[in-house]
Amino acid sequence: MSIKRGKQVNYRAKDQDDQPTRGPFAPKPPPPVLTWAEHMAAREGATFAPFSLTAKYDKGALIDHPKFGKGVVTAIEGPRIEVCFESGTKKLSIPT
Numbered sequence: 001m002s003i004k005r006g007k008q009v010n011y012r013a014k015d016q017d018d019q020p021t022r023g024p025f026a027p028k029p030p031p032p033v034l035t036w037a038e039h040m041a042a043r044e045g046a047t048f049a050p051f052s053l054t055a056k057y058d059k060g061a062l063i064d065h066p067k068f069g070k071g072v073v074t075a076i077e078g079p080r081i082e083v084c085f086e087s088g089t090k091k092l093s094i095p096t
Contacts, residue, residue, distance in 0.1 A: 036086045039072040053094060057081050065092075 048064040049055070057063065061073040068085040075082040080091045 034074075034084070036071070036084050039074075039084055040070075043072075051092070055094070057094065 043062065046062055048062045048070050051063045051065040057073045057076070059073055059076060062070070063073065063083065064070050065083070065085070068083070068087060068090060071083040071085040071090075073081050074084050074089070077091075079095070080093055082089060082091050
């Protein structure tokens, strides 16, 4: 003899990708992406270090690249850094 069970109902809120949209397990929204002008507004008169493949950079470091110009390091992803230049965001390789 078997027992018939109804379909189990899940009441948590979900978005289209089946991820919870609120609560402790909801993904955090990404941080706002700042433009080059917004990065530079707080750093007027700052000195820029020349870009070097042998140097190590921290997030927020100011660099002067020979091809792309002045920029701000926005992220570090293993052997690459993401730099926000006036012409756009670029990923540059650095030694680990």
